[in-house]
Amino acid sequence: MASRTLAAKCHCGAVHFSITVPVAALPLGVHLCHCSVCRTTHGTYTCFHAPLPAGVRPVFVAPSSLAGSTTGYRHATAACTRYFCKTCGCHIGDDDYEEGKTIDNPGWRIASSLFGRGLHGDGSPGQAFMLRSHALTKSAPSGFHEWLPTVGSRTLPKWNPKPRDTFYPPATDDPYEPTEAEHDADGREVLRAECHCGGVSFTIARPADCTGEMTSRSAELPDRWLACLDTCDDCRLVDGAHVIGWAEVPLSSLVPRVTADLELGTLKCYQSSKGVMRTFCGVCGATVFFRNLATSGNNVDVATGLLRAPEGVTAQRWLHWRHGRIVYPESGQKYHADFTNSLLQSFKAWAAKTYSEDEVTGHL
Template sequence: MASRTFTAKCYCEAVHFTITVPEAALPLGVHMCHCSVCRTTHGTFTCFHAPLPSGVRPVFVAPSSLECNVAVYTTTLATRFFCKTCGCHIGDHDREEGKIIENPGWRIVSSLFEHGSHDDGSPSQVFTLRSHALTNSAPSGFHEWLPTLGSRTLANWNPKPGDAFYPPATDHPYEPTDVEHDANGREVLRAECHCGGVSFTIARPADCQGELTSRSSELPDRWLACLDTCDDCRLVDGAHVIGWAEVALSSLSPRITADLEHGTLKRYQSSEKAVRSFCGVCGATVFFRNLITSGDNVDVATGLLRAPEGVSAHRWLHWRRGRIVYSESGKRYHADFTNSLLEGFKVWTDKTYGEAEEAAD
């Protein structure tokens, strides 16, 4: 049977592998999972997972290896893998509590493969984004920003009531919770990775001291936030897009200093001017800090936020109107995705913030 081989690498290239897929199975379907486990192990709104055909698994290219370069984190339904050095997720495979699965089915991160791998109809197409999954566990989530891909409507899949395999979203402990307050009774926003090794709260701008360049001028009770489709973030996290909330370091409790040391955080300096951190246990992307321009500010990965209003945390964050930073990088990587997201995101931000900004004026 004719087959094709495709190559993937993380940002630091410590993880380097190939997959060899029968041509008859191409393109591989990709689902974007919005469950709280994926959000809080990745730090993003969703993962981009492509189930591999039976018998197909990643083959590592020396000196890279699954045993030496990859960290393992297990959850109820899956064994997850991410780079020990830069934190990039590479995928997961099935597991069952107390059972050994001889040939577990792999789901690979499609965002690590070459440019053009996702473009519908191109000769090099390997993957096709087909659906959003478990959207009921992500109120006010990313799936609302990307209802279509080019001319295609993306399906939304959720388990049926009573499904014994997938627990109901309302029963999951990582869903948005009630409003949280600090010891002084002030409202705070919790950010926490899946394993709980990284957990802190963010205060409102009004409860912070000093000049706050990351406070929204239109909505001064909220921090600025943006979507990012740059190649660096894609290869450090393993997702087409990530959301960043820019907050003051002074707003974080417990206190986190500019060196980004806290709990199970692991640092990775991705360039001369940028340092990142991720949870060394579950792999969640947590912080990005520009060493030249950030000052007292730090970017927090928004997939970790536990806002009562939902995943977008729009009562805490002011998402810049339809803005995606480094969108040209996103268009080069997957044009239909980035163009469709630009359109859907602008519709959502216009609707969500229009009345609030008018009231503020």
Template sequence: MASRTLVAKCHCEAVHFSITVPVSALPLGVHLCHCSVCRTTHGTYTCFHAPLPDGVRPVFAAPSSLEGSTTGYRHAKAACTRYFCKTCGCHIGDDDYEEGKAIENPGWRIASSLFGHGLHDDGSPDQAFMLRSHALTNSAPSGFHEWLPTLGSRTLPKWNPKPGDAFYPPATDIPYEPNDPEYDADGREVLRAECHCGGVSFTIARPADCTGEMASRSPKLPDRWLACLDTCDDCRLVDGAHVIGWGEVPLASLVPKVTADLELGTLKRYQSSKGAMRAFCSVCGATVFFRNLETSASNVDVATGLLRAPEGVTAHRWLHWRHGRIVYPESGQRYHADFTNSLITGFRVWAAKTYNEEQVSEAS
């Protein structure tokens, strides 16, 4: 049977593997999962997972290995083990797990964002992956799926489990939390950010409750911090996803205190380039922080997939997602053109509608 071998690497290249797939199984379908577990173990709004055909598993290139190069994370109700690079935090995918039972041939879902440029483009001669659907969108109100309703000329359907599904509990059984705003000891509203395992947890204050540098405060909506989407290659290869959201805030707005060296709880640091310091949870793998070492010592970017805003996962009453603000779009277009171009369009439409409607509502 004709087959094709595809190669993947994380940013630091400590994780280096390949998959060999029957040509008849290509392109592999990719689902974008929006569940709270994927959001808070990645720090992104969604993962990009491609289920592998039966019997196909990643083959690691020495000295890389699953046991030596990755950390496996399994929470109390997990149906799989999630793996991420020990060095840079990049998620590579997950395999089946059932407590108390040995699974002889576990099924794998692999992060398609780690493979080469152009492999996702629909209809291209090299196409190996096809984004097919959003999944578990009911657990992500006001979510990323609203920014990407279509991919090129295709509508991306939304899949949610049916009531009574024993393997995939209905999203209504996993309510979005918290339902109510959170306040500090002085009665001021704060926004919680927390990874899945809870090893990294902190709150963010409103601009009005902060002193010092305010460059990250929105000039149009001064009660909110500025935010953007990022499709650069470095972020893709340290997160294992096509795109990540960043909210820029002063370090002074965070409680408990986070140092300029990004020390807090279970954080592990990774310097992805000369001027870029990143931090991820060493237990569950969630991307948490990015800091530009060359421009500001007082601000930090927070991965927005970790935010627990009552209004929904985009936290649009805390963040100002400026219209069309996607940084490094050329990287995203080079990697997956249909995705990036469709996201730019959908994001602009959502932002214009959301903030215009909100301002009208507040004015009335």
């Protein structure tokens, strides 16, 4: 049977593997999972996972290896182990035990975002992956699936488990979305950010409760911080996803205190380029902070997939997604044009509809 070999690398290159897939199985379907576990282990709003055909497994290129180059994370109720690079934190995928598979013979779901350019474009000669659906969207009401209803000319359907599903719990049982606002010891409302394992947990204050220069506060909605989506290559290769959301906040707004070196809990630091610091949880792999020493000043970017806002995962009472802004769209367009162009259009339209005149004048 004719087959095709596809290669993938994380940002630092410590994880390097290939998959050899029957040509008849291509393009591999990719689902965008919105469950709380994926959000809080990645730091992104969704993962981009392609289930591999039976018997197909990643083959690591020496000196890279699964045991030596990655950390595995499997929580108490998991049916899979999630693997991420020990050096840069990039998620590479899961080995999956559902549907009769065992630890000795797992299936695999691979992060398609780690493979090279030109492999996702619909109808392209080299197409190897196709974005097919949003999964578990009821775990993320008002989530990223609203910002990407289509890819090119295709509508992305939404999949959720049926009632009484014994494998996937109902979205209403999701333990990661609080139902009430959190307050500090002085009674001021704060926003919790926390990775899945809880090794990194902190709160963010409102702009009015912070001191110093508030360059990251929204001018139109001064009770909120500015946020954006990012499709740059560096973020893609340290997160294992096409896109990530960032909220820029002052270091002074965080409790407990986070040092300028971004030390907190189980964080590990990775310098992706000169003067650029990125951190991830060393236990569950969640991307947490980004800081450019040359341009960030006293601010830091927080991965928005970790935010625990009662109003929903987009945290609209805390964040201003101003003008539906996406940074470094040219990188995303070079990597997967259909995805990035569709997101640019839909996200901008969502922002125009959401931030109405009444909201901008403070009546939300």
